[in-house]
Amino acid sequence: EPEVTQTPSHQVTQMGQEVILRCVPISNHLYFYWYRQILGQKVEFLVSFYNNEISEKSEIFDDQFSVERPDGSNFTLKIRSTKLEDSAMYFCASSDWDLNQPQHFGDGTRLSIL
Amino acid sequence: QKEVEQDPGPLSVPEGAIVSLNCTYSNSAFQYFMWYRQYSRKGPELLMYTYSSGNKEDGRFTAQVDKSSKYISLFIRDSQPSDSATYLCAMGGRSGTYKYIFGTGTRLKVLA
Numbered sequence: 001e002p003e004v005t006q007t008p009s010h011q012v013t014q015m016g017q018e019v020i021l022r023c024v025p026i027s028n029h030l031y032f033y034w035y036r037q038i039l040g041q042k043v044e045f046l047v048s049f050y051n052n053e054i055s056e057k058s059e060i061f062d063d064q065f066s067v068e069r070p071d072g073s074n075f076t077l078k079i080r081s082t083k084l085e086d087s088a089m090y091f092c093a094s095s096d097w098d099l100n101q102p103q104h105f106g107d108g109t110r111l112s113i114l
Numbered sequence: 115q116k117e118v119e120q121d122p123g124p125l126s127v128p129e130g131a132i133v134s135l136n137c138t139y140s141n142s143a144f145q146y147f148m149w150y151r152q153y154s155r156k157g158p159e160l161l162m163y164t165y166s167s168g169n170k171e172d173g174r175f176t177a178q179v180d181k182s183s184k185y186i187s188l189f190i191r192d193s194q195p196s197d198s199a200t201y202l203c204a205m206g207g208r209s210g211t212y213k214y215i216f217g218t219g220t221r222l223k224v225l226a
Contacts, residue, residue, distance in 0.1 A: 042219075043214075045215070055212065107155075107157040
């Protein structure tokens with residue numbers, strides 16, 4: 001069964017450094033998302049991306065965050081200057097051709113900021 | 115009032131029991147209702163996806179939606195130790211937004 005793949009599985013970064021989280025969505029999907037889950041808290045929406053542009057972002061997704069689809073298969077989340085509070089699991093998700101189709105999630109990247 | 119409420123558990127049941135997991139929500143604009151299973155250090159895995167009020171069955175799993183009460187349930191029949199995981203409800207489909215709103219998740223342990 002097709003799946004969303006994320007790399008790396010664990011990223012350790014010094015505070016203030018830039019980090020890029022990578023995702024390969026399911027190949028025929030058109031909508032892409034990032035969510036995060038701080039330890040012990042809910043999964044929360046960060047951003048959605050369609051047709052090479054951001055379609056929606058949450059208040060968490062400030063100027064330190066950016067997303068990109070650099071080629072036909074990858075979808076990346078960049079955090080420019082990481083803070084301690086950015087430590088969380090980051091999940092990529094994708095969905096098919098419209099809003100009616102469910103979102104499928106990858107196994108996440110655990111980001112630890114030191 | 116929180117948009118989506120879910121009892122975090124933990125819920126411990128003996129193998130073979132019927133498990134009932136529930137979520138309530140406050141926003142009647144939600145159109146789609148999902149249940150995800152999340153094993154430790156893994157991502158949410160889609161179990162059930164429903165649109166309308168009523169029941170949807172898939173193997174040992176039944177999802178139930180009651181839009182009038184703003185209440186959704188997931189039933190697991192003949193529960194197995196491999197069902198031990200955190201179960202997340204999620205809701206979406208409001209006009210103009212693609213984002214899902216998740217519950218806190220209920221931790222389930224099925225004892226052999």
